[in-house]
Amino acid sequence: MIDKQVIEDVLYAALSKGGDFAEIYVEDKHNGSMRMVGGILESNISGRDYGVGIRIFDKLNSIYAYTNDSSKENLIKVAKQAASALNSKQIDIRLNLMKKNTTNYNPIKVYPSSINKGQKVDLLKRGYEAAKSYDDVISQVTVSYLEEEQNVLIANTEGLLVTDSRVRTRYVVQSVASKDGEMQVGSYSPGASMGFEFYDNINVEDVGKEASRIAKTSVYADYCPSGVMPVIIDNEFGGVLFHEACGHALEAEFVSRDTSAFAGKLGQMVASPLVTAIDDGTMKNGWGSTNVDDEGTPTKRNILIENGVLKSYLIDKLNGRRMNMESTGSGRRQSYKFAPTSRMNNTYIAAGDSTLEEMINNTEYGLYAKKLGGGSVNPATGDFNFAVMEGYIVQNGKILKPVRGATLIGNGVKVLELIDMVGNNLELGQGMCGASSGSIPANVGQPSIRVKSLTVGGRKEDE
Amino acid sequence: MDYRDYLNNLLNKAKENMEDVEAFLIKDKEISMGVYKGQLDKYSIAESGGLSLRGIYNGKMGYSYTERIDDSSVDKLIQDTLENSKYIDDLDPETIFEGSDKYENINNFNETLGNVPVSEKIDFLKKLEKEALSLDNRVFAADACVYQEFEQERYIRNTKGIDLHDKVNGAISYISVVVKDGEDTKTGFSLRIIKNFSELDHKQMAKEAVENAISMLGAKSIKSDKYPVVFENKTFADLLSAFSSVFSADNVQKGLSGLKDKIGEEIGSPILNIVDDPFLKDGFGSRNFDDEGTKTSFKKLIDNGKLTSYLYNWKTANKEGVQSTGNASRSYKGQISISPTNLYIEKGDKSFEELVNSISKGLYINNLEGLHSGLNPVSGDFSLSASGYGIEDGKISRAVNLITIAGNLYELLKDIEAIGNDLEFGIYGYIGSPSIKVKSLSISGE
Numbered sequence: 025m026i027d028k029q030v031i032e033d034v035l036y037a038a039l040s041k042g043g044d045f046a047e048i049y050v051e052d053k054h055n056g057s058m059r060m061v062g063g064i065l066e067s068n069i070s071g072r073d074y075g076v077g078i079r080i081f082d083k084l085n086s087i088y089a090y091t092n093d094s095s096k097e098n099l100i101k102v103a104k105q106a107a108s109a110l111n112s113k114q115i116d117i118r119l120n121l122m123k124k125n126t127t128n129y130n131p132i133k134v135y136p137s138s139i140n141k142g143q144k145v146d147l148l149k150r151g152y153e154a155a156k157s158y159d160d161v162i163s164q165v166t167v168s169y170l171e172e173e174q175n176v177l178i179a180n181t182e183g184l185l186v187t188d189s190r191v192r193t194r195y196v197v198q199s200v201a202s203k204d205g206e207m208q209v210g211s212y213s214p215g216a217s218m219g220f221e222f223y224d225n226i227n228v229e230d231v232g233k234e235a236s237r238i239a240k241t242s243v244y245a246d247y248c249p250s251g252v253m254p255v256i257i258d259n260e261f262g263g264v265l266f267h268e269a270c271g272h273a274l275e276a277e278f279v280s281r282d283t284s285a286f287a288g289k290l291g292q293m294v295a296s297p298l299v300t301a302i303d304d305g306t307m308k309n310g311w312g313s314t315n316v317d318d319e320g321t322p323t324k325r326n327i328l329i330e331n332g333v334l335k336s337y338l339i340d341k342l343n344g345r346r347m348n349m350e351s352t353g354s355g356r357r358q359s360y361k362f363a364p365t366s367r368m369n370n371t372y373i374a375a376g377d378s379t380l381e382e383m384i385n386n387t388e389y390g391l392y393a394k395k396l397g398g399g400s401v402n403p404a405t406g407d408f409n410f411a412v413m414e415g416y417i418v419q420n421g422k423i424l425k426p427v428r429g430a431t432l433i434g435n436g437v438k439v440l441e442l443i444d445m446v447g448n449n450l451e452l453g454q455g456m457c458g459a460s461s462g463s464i465p466a467n468v469g470q471p472s473i474r475v476k477s478l479t480v481g482g483r484k485e486d487e
Numbered sequence: 488m489d490y491r492d493y494l495n496n497l498l499n500k501a502k503e504n505m506e507d508v509e510a511f512l513i514k515d516k517e518i519s520m521g522v523y524k525g526q527l528d529k530y531s532i533a534e535s536g537g538l539s540l541r542g543i544y545n546g547k548m549g550y551s552y553t554e555r556i557d558d559s560s561v562d563k564l565i566q567d568t569l570e571n572s573k574y575i576d577d578l579d580p581e582t583i584f585e586g587s588d589k590y591e592n593i594n595n596f597n598e599t600l601g602n603v604p605v606s607e608k609i610d611f612l613k614k615l616e617k618e619a620l621s622l623d624n625r626v627f628a629a630d631a632c633v634y635q636e637f638e639q640e641r642y643i644r645n646t647k648g649i650d651l652h653d654k655v656n657g658a659i660s661y662i663s664v665v666v667k668d669g670e671d672t673k674t675g676f677s678l679r680i681i682k683n684f685s686e687l688d689h690k691q692m693a694k695e696a697v698e699n700a701i702s703m704l705g706a707k708s709i710k711s712d713k714y715p716v717v718f719e720n721k722t723f724a725d726l727l728s729a730f731s732s733v734f735s736a737d738n739v740q741k742g743l744s745g746l747k748d749k750i751g752e753e754i755g756s757p758i759l760n761i762v763d764d765p766f767l768k769d770g771f772g773s774r775n776f777d778d779e780g781t782k783t784s785f786k787k788l789i790d791n792g793k794l795t796s797y798l799y800n801w802k803t804a805n806k807e808g809v810q811s812t813g814n815a816s817r818s819y820k821g822q823i824s825i826s827p828t829n830l831y832i833e834k835g836d837k838s839f840e841e842l843v844n845s846i847s848k849g850l851y852i853n854n855l856e857g858l859h860s861g862l863n864p865v866s867g868d869f870s871l872s873a874s875g876y877g878i879e880d881g882k883i884s885r886a887v888n889l890i891t892i893a894g895n896l897y898e899l900l901k902d903i904e905a906i907g908n909d910l911e912f913g914i915y916g917y918i919g920s921p922s923i924k925v926k927s928l929s930i931s932g933e
Contacts, residue, residue, distance in 0.1 A: 481891020
C-alpha cells in the first residue's frame with residue numbers, strides 16, 4: 025500500500041522530537057451499500073475510504089494525527105507536526121521492518137465487489153417480498169445490503185509490519201407493522217466476516233420474515249408492566265446484556281484509570297459461578313473477527329470470566345503500559361480517523377446446561393425478553409440500560425402474552441451475580457458497538473439465561 | 488490543491504456520459520486535546536475530507552465517493568456513479584438544482600477561534616481538571632477533560648450552474664468526573680458548545696460537573712407511579728434530537744412518521760412552538776444554503792401547538808408540488824436526505840424555579856440514557872433509563888436513579904404544561920429546548 029522505505033522515514037520523523045514509540049496505520053477500504061424501501065431501490069452508493077493515521081507514545085501520553093494525503097512529503101510533514109507537540113530529543117532507533125505472517129481466521133471465497141449489482145438487487149427484492157407478504161399488518165419494509173473490503177497496513181518502531189484484509193457482509197431488514205394508527209418496528213440484521221458466500225449460509229426470505237414476525241408481535245402486544253422481576257433473556261442478540269453490563273467495564277481504557285467497577289478484581293469472584301465469558305477475535309468468519317487487531321497484535325481467544333472468577337481484561341497497547349500488562353489483541357478503531365483503544369470482538373457467555381423450557385417453567389411471574397434492541401452503559405458506575413424489542417410476560421411457568429416498550433435497567437456488577445440459570449443454546453448476534461474509537465462490528469452472544477431480579481421499565485404500573 | 492480546476496475537470500468529463508452531474512466536496516480540519524492528571528495525555532490533529540460525485544443517467548441518480556482526491560480517482564468516480572445509477576428504480580427521481588435567486592450572507596466562521604494558541608487551550612484544560620479535583624475530596628478522577636475544535640469547508644458545484652462554497656467552525660469542551668464515597672460511585676458531566684473561546688469558564692464547568700456527580704451520591708430509586716416531571720433544558724433537547732426525524736418529509740411520505748396527515752392539526756400543547764432557524768447567531772446548524780445548494784429559510788414547524796410544516800429537500804418537495812425548505816442534508820459518503828438546521832423549542836415565560844415550585848410531588852430529570860435504542864421514532868414510544876431528583880413541596884429533594892421513564896412522544900407534546908425561559912442546546916449542538924414541565928409520565932422504579 026505504501027513503500028517500506030516511506031514508512032520507515034515517516035516513523036523516524038514521528039520520533040524526531042522525542043517519544044518512545046511510533047506507529048503508522050494505512051487504510052484503504054471499499055464500501056458498498058444498497059437500500060430498498062417499499063420494494064423500490066432508492067439508494068445504491070459505493071466509495072472508497074482512504075487515509076493514514078500516525079501515532080506517537082511518550083510514556084503514557086499519546087499523540088495522533090491523520091490525513092487522506094499519503095504522498096511521502098505530506099506524511100512526513102504530518103508526522104513532524106504531530107511530533108512538535110513533544111519537546112525533547114530523538115531517541116536512537118534503527119528500524120528494520122520485517123513483514124509478519126498472520127493466521128487467516130476469515131477465509132473469503134467470493135469478494136462482494138466482484139459480484140454484479142443486479143444479483144444484489146435480487147437479494148433485496150427477495151427479502152422485501154418475504155417481509156411484506158408475511159402479514160397484512162406489515163405496512164412498510166426497508167431492506168439494506170452492505171459490503172466492505174478493508175485493507176490495512178500497520179507498522180511500528182518495534183519493527184512490526186503487518187497487513188490485514190477484512191471483508192464484511194451484512195443484510196438488514198426493518199419491517200413496520202401498523203394497526204389502528206399504531207406503528208411498531210421489527211428488525212433483523214445478520215452479518216459475518218465473509219464475502220458473497222454469506223448468502224449460501226443464510227436465507228434472506230427467513231431474515232425478512234423474522235423482522236416482520238417481530239413487528240407483528242409488537243403491534244398486537246400490550247404495554248409492558250413495570251416492576252422488579254425475574255427476567256429470562258433469550259440467546260443470540262440477548263448477549264448485548266453482557267456486552268453492556270460487563271464487557272465495556274472490562275476494557276482497559278476504564279480499568280487502567282481505575283474508573284471501572286472491575287478494576288483490581290482479577291482472580292476474584294465477580295459473577296455467579298454459572299458464568300463463563302469469553303471474548304474471541306479469532307472466531308472463524310465472525311462478524312467481529314480480525315486476524316490482527318488495529319495495532320497489529322494477533323487477536324486471541326480471551327477468557328474474561330471463568331466459573332464466576334475474573335480472569336482477564338481487554339487490553340490495548342497504550343492502556344497496557346498504564347497497567348503493566350501485555351496487549352490481549354483488543355486494540356480496535358473504526359477507521360484511520362480514530363486512535364485505537366481497548367474494545368470487544370466477539371463476546372459471549374459460554375453455554376451452561378439448562379433449557380429455555382426449564383427457565384420458563386420455573387418462573388412464577390416475570391419477563392421473557394426474546395429479542396433485545398440496543399443498550400448503553402456508564403462504565404464507571406456500571407449502570408446499564410437496554411431496550412426489549414420482543415418480550416412476553418411469563419406467569420405460572422407459561423408464556424402468557426406479548427408485551428412491548430420494555431426497558432431493562434440495572435447495574436453490571438450486581439446483575440452478574442444474579443444470573444441463576446444458564447442455557448445450553450449458545451448463539452451469536454451481530455451488532456455495531458460505539459465508543460471512543462468509533463463504531464465497530466462486534467458479535468454479542470449467549471445461551472438463554474435467567475436473571476433472578478431486574479428492574480423492568482414499562483408503561484403500566486401493575487397488572 | 489486548487490479544487491476549482493480539479494472539480495471543473497471532473498464535471499466536464501462526467502458530463503460527457505451523464506445528463507447532469509454535481510460534485511460535493513468536504514474538507515475537515517480538527518484538533519483535539521485531553522488532559523489527565525495534569526498532563527496533556529491525548530493530542531490529535533487531522534486534515535481530511537471526501538468528494539462525492541452524483542449524476543443523472545436515463546433520469547436516474549447515481550452516487551459514488553472517494554477520500555483519495557487526486558487525478559487517479561476521476562475515472563473510477565465517473566464509472567461507478569454511472570453504473571450505480573442503472574439499478575435505481577425510484578419513481579420520484581432526484582434532481583440537480585439550478586440554484587436559488589438569492590442567498591443570505593451570514594458569516595458562520597469565527598476567525599478568532601483558531602487563532603487562540605494551542606498552549607492556551609491546553610492551559611484551560613489543566614485549570615479545568617485541577618479545579619474539578621479540588622472542589623470536593625470525594626472527586627476521584629476526571630476521566631475525560633477534553634477540548635475539540637473543528638473547521639469544515641464545503642464546495643458544491645454542478646452542471647446546472649451552482650458554484651457554492653462556505654466554511655464553518657466551532658469547538659466543544661467537556662469534563663467528566665468520577666466521585667466515590669465508600670462503595671458508592673457516581674459520575675458527573677459538563678459540556679460547552681462554543682464559537683468563541685472566551686465563552687469557556689473553567690470554574691463554572693468544573694462546578695457543574697462536580698455538583699452533578701456529588702449530588703447523585705446516595706441516589707435511590709423511587710416507587711413506580713405516574714409523576715409530574717420537569718426536564719432539564721439540555722436533556723429535553725436530547726430527547727427531541729432522538730425524535731427530530733419525525734419532521735422529515737421523507738419519513739412522512741414513507742409512512743415512518745407519526746406526523747403523517749397532521750398538518751394544521753393540534754399535535755402539541757397550545758404553548759408549544761418549535762422552529763427551524765438556519766440564521767441563529769453562533770448556531771451549530773447555521774447555514775446560508777443546504778447540501779443541494781438551496782437557500783435556507785426560517786420556519787415554524789409547530790405554531791401554538793399546531794403542526795405547520797415538515798422539512799423538505801427537492802425530491803420530497805417535488806413529490807408534493809411544494810418548494811424545498813432548504814433542509815437537504817448529506818455527507819459525502821451518503822445520499823441526499825433531510826435534517827433540521829437549528830431546531831428548537833421557543834422559550835416560554837417561566838423561570839426554572841417556577842417550574843419546580845409548581846409541583847408538590849414529582850421528579851426533575853437531568854439525565855436520560857439509551858436514546859439510541861430505547862425509543863421508536865415511528866410509533867413515538869419511548870422507555871428510557873433516567874436519573875435526576877425528586878421534587879417535594881415545590882423544592883428539589885433527594886437524588887433518584889435506576890428508574891425508567893416511559894411514554895409516547897405525541898402524547899408528551901400535548902402534556903407540556905409549562906415552558907421555561909432558559910433555552911439551551913443539547914449534545915449535538917443544533918437541537919435546543921428550554922426546561923419543560925410535563926403533566927405526568929410513567930416512572931418505573933421500585
